[in-house]
Amino acid sequence: MTSIKTADSAKVTTAVQSVWQQSGFEKPTPGIVPLNELISAYPIWFAEIPYLTPRNAKIFLAKKMGQTPVLYLNSDENLSGFLFAQQNRSVFTGCIFVDANDILARRRFSAAHELGHYLLHFLPVMQELAAAGEEEVMATEGLVYETGNDADNTNASDAWAGKQIVLPGLEIAENIMLFTEPWQETEANQFAAELLMPTETCQTLIAQHQVPFGRKREFLANRLSSELLVSREAITWRLASLGIGG
């Protein structure tokens, strides 16, 4: 009997803490999280692309890298986020793309979600493969939101059939594909939520606002979503997970 793997919250929290440390912060900064600064603590570049699809991502990559990537990305499915990482000598360099047409709160959540995948799911596998002597270690992942609701950030999941970790490709046809699992999506979402809405920051803001607004989650969510540049749904979910309001 096989057991179903579930999200590891402690692992996610540790990963979020490591991001702050890697960026030179002792703890999360108050107010809007400086996401660009956090991402750029890693060898990752970030771009916003209008009408993001796997095919457009590949075209953009080819233009920027001056080299068509050895990747099979020809789908026209709309994506909100895209992650590509590859081994460069001893380091795993990568890029995160988000759809420029998405609203700001969603773009930020998508980028944080992809950073979560990079740290929690891709790096460990890629490092293991590199240690085993594999030479062509690459990974890609695409993010599609389940619903058409722009603000619904908490139900992010991969619906793109091409979501894969491309393991060392001997030939394109011989590539082994590892599909991201639901628990990995949950972890990436938790990672994004904890990164963009740090516990301490939420508690500080709530302490400031609960006098005029009370502890009604709906009112707090309205206020905090604009102060943290996240969607109302995302902050509502986060407040619930922190056991705040009702």
Next chain:
Amino acid sequence: MEKELLPNTNRRMIYQYIQALDSGDLDSIERILQSAQRDAELDRMINEINQEYASELGLTPLAQTSAKVQELLEQYFTQEEVVVDTQPLTVGDVAARMTSDQGLPKSHREIGKSLLNNPLVLPEWLSLQAVRQIGAKLRLADERFLRTFRDTALQMMMGRGQAQMAATRAKRSHRKFASPKATKSGK
């Protein structure tokens, strides 16, 4: 009559496939062939079209064609023409790319010019903090320039990595063609 019975999607795909063949649009051909892998009926229709095209063009039988392709591959790939830059990336390399990028602000290209021959090797872990430290050494304080510099450097690193992978695959492919009796365990 059969035409009328075809699902609209397949009809559209066949039409696009013929157009792509006529115009030599390889991307579209690849996309449609990908779809055909998941659709037996579409795959069958495409095969019929391919056979029709082959006889129309008087193409040689497949076995002869593949022998010719193999011969050409051996002829061209033994030269190992693919040159991949495996040297570590330097400040000068990135500056050269930035200087020639007309999409960048003129001020960035100007700063790039002043760094053209700088041999300083960039670290593999190219965080923004690392680039800021390099900027401090070189007395560059323009944060926007440093961010663009970092992005360009990472893009170049990845481009070189991809070129390396493409070259490795080409060599592997050549070996396969050059010694058809070689077993997979020899890879």
